[in-house]
Amino acid sequence: MSLFGKVEADVEIKAPAEKFHELFSRRPHHISNVCPDKIQGCALHEGDWGNEGSVIYWDYVHDGQAKVVKEKIEAIDDTNKLVTLKVIEGDLLQEYKSFKIIVQATPKGEGSLVHWSFEYEKLKEDVLEPKTLLQFAIDASKDIDAHLTA
Known part of the structure; x- marks a missing residue:
């Protein structure tokens, strides 16, 4: 079994896409106001x-x-509306040696498609894939959508 993995999901x-990318890349501190049940x-x-x-x-x-994470912004690609974050401290590193988050918003019809990708290396083989964290990101995307379209 490999310690390296990747999980991905899309949410319409x-x-x-421009508004989602702008909020996520330039004003992430506003997200705690948008989904306070998830992000404090x-x-x-x-x-x-x-x-x-x-x-x-x-x-x-x-x-x-309650958890914490410290992330470094590795890349912001405004053309492709993509943000890459590297986890450098926090609860995730108790189970993962490395953890990278990539989020991309792509125009689709009247709205957009948000693609989440988590690339990671587990510390041990028995560590679960971060599927519940991926669902957390999907749910937060829906909260952000509701805020941006209100």
Whole structure:
């Protein structure tokens, strides 16, 4: 069994890809206002909002437990509406040696398609794939969509 893995999911939203990308890449600190049941806080630890190399600290609730994660923005691709984040500290690193989050919003009809991809290396073989975390991202995308189209 490989310790390396990748899980992916798509979610269709009504909001334009540009609006979703703008919120996720440039104003992630607003997301805690959009889905406070999932994300309690988002703070900038280094750099500037919306800039590659910046470090963001999140407080969130996953599987009924309060958790934290610190992520470094590795890439923001405005042309393809894609953001790549690398987990550098937090609860995820208790089970994963490395964890990368890639989110891309692509125009589709009147709305868009949000593609989530988690690339990871487990610390041990018995660590589960992060499928519940992927569902968390899908649910947060739906909350963001409801906010952007309200």
